Amino acid sequence: MATAQSPVVPTLIGSVQRALRLLEAASSHVGGAPAKQLAREAGIPLPTAYHLLRTLSHEGYLRRENGVFVLGAAAERLGGGCAQQNQRRMIIDSLAHWRDIIGVPVYFALYREGEVELVSVADTPSSPAVEEWADFRETAHAHAIGQCLLSQLDEKSRQDHLDRYPVRAITPYTVRDNRALRQRLSSTERMQPVVERQEYALGTVCAAIPITAGSTAGTMAISLPLHQEERLLYAVDRLRSEVGALLSSLAFSISI
Missing domain, CATH: 3.30.450.40 (GAF domain)
Known part of the structure; x- marks a missing residue:
């Protein structure tokens, strides 16, 4: 007996989604924002946010200055x-x-x-x-x-x-x-x-x-x-x- 096929659901990479939300949060603060604030605005647990922020900084998408994160050169090139x-x-x-x-x-x-x-x-x-x-x-x-x-x-x-x-x-x-x-x-x-x-x-x-x-x-x-x-x-x-x-x-x- 034939059954209706379920619609194909795209595979979403949660870590990528969370990293993008952190970038969006950081881009809304010209003078930068601390990790806790970015995690709260992005709706991400703080330990996960720290891990992603370190990765984004290592790749040049964010830059840490005086305790706050601002957009880095890689993000600016994208813009x-x-x-x-x-x-x-x-x-x-x-x-x-x-x-x-x-x-x-x-x-x-x-x-x-x-x-x-x-x-x-x-x-x-x-x-x-x-x-x-x-x-x-x-x-x-x-x-x-x-x-x-x-x-x-x-x-x-x-x-x-x-x-x-x-x-x-x-x-x-x-x-x-x-x-x-x-x-x-x-x-x-x-x-x-x-x-x-x-x-x-x-x-x-x-x-x-x-x-x-x-x-x-x-x-x-x-x-x-x-x-x-x-x-x-x-x-x-x-x-x-x-x-x-x-x-x-x-x-x-x-x-x-």
Whole structure:
């Protein structure tokens, strides 16, 4: 005779559950809390709490200071990972929002550790981003993103970049040499958009706006087909106004 099967109950490791409750209790006290208080808040017998607290401290998830337990480096790294994921999600969602309301591809890039880093791009099949046919890191002189980032660097950092990635022609419209590039960058007014026409990709115009957080240079950029160039200034002005509402939280982008 067939009998109904009992639902599968997952195997739970009690010691792991108790350790997690201790971590949750410790995280609620910025200045730390003693073992007795953590055990009481976590609902764990004190002898068991002592054993788990010693283990968590040994593994770096807690740290004992002046008789109280505070979160350790391992726990902070876990929190940092979650924060970075949230920051990336915020960037992706923001770019998609701006893409939809402005109707153009939107890019976000940083200059980090001596390199141009394209962090994220939002586009659509009907309005695609510029294809990276030549490495963005090596062709900063030829596209609006790179020119915007280079314009924010000090002279030493800019020269270091150009020594590693010399100016070279990408299209017939690319800036021809270091001198011409320097003149262009020096004439760029601080925090003003950088516009580039067909210097990286034929048939494309781009504009980038500078964003600086601390010592890190950043930029938001847009691109359009050449035949839609008349939309460029309106689009970049709209992007600047939209980004302005988020500037207070743009530090999030620097640590990702």
